[in-house]
Amino acid sequence: MKPIIKSKPNYKKIFCDIITLKHPDKLEYCREILAKDEILLFDVILLNKIIFGNGEKDTEFFNQQHKSYDEATINTILNYQKKHHLNNSEVSRHFKLSRNTIARWRKLFP
Known part of the structure; x- marks a missing residue:
């Protein structure tokens, strides 16, 4: 049996491609994020909001339940919390996450 190799999509x-083909008017808003060497999952969420908007409440709620975060994104969120001296509730509202x-x-990433 061959091992399964997991690779990240080239976000x-x-x-x-999406911006060039369908939304060239949004290029200027996305330029800073796309200039990064590595695009984190947090950046993907932000790019989606910039390009496609917020969408409907039901869709947003459904998508929120199915998000997963890699370690780099989690560290980015926790560093944001430290940098801005926010408590768990404030960070959870900002990033639309559960405070739990x-x-x-x-606890996992001290």
Whole structure:
């Protein structure tokens, strides 16, 4: 049996193609994020909001329940919390996460 190799999608290429083909007017708003060497999952969420808007409440709620975060994104969120001296509730509102999730991450990634 061959081992399964997991690779990350090339988000930079995907979003550049979407912007070039369908939304060239949004390029200026996304330029800073797309200039990064590595696009984190947090950046993907932000790019989606910039390009496609917020969408409906039901869709946003459904998508929120199915998000997953890699370690780099979690560290970015926790660093944001430290930098801005926010408590778990404030961070959870800002990133639309459960405050219990933030608390669990703080225990796992001190």
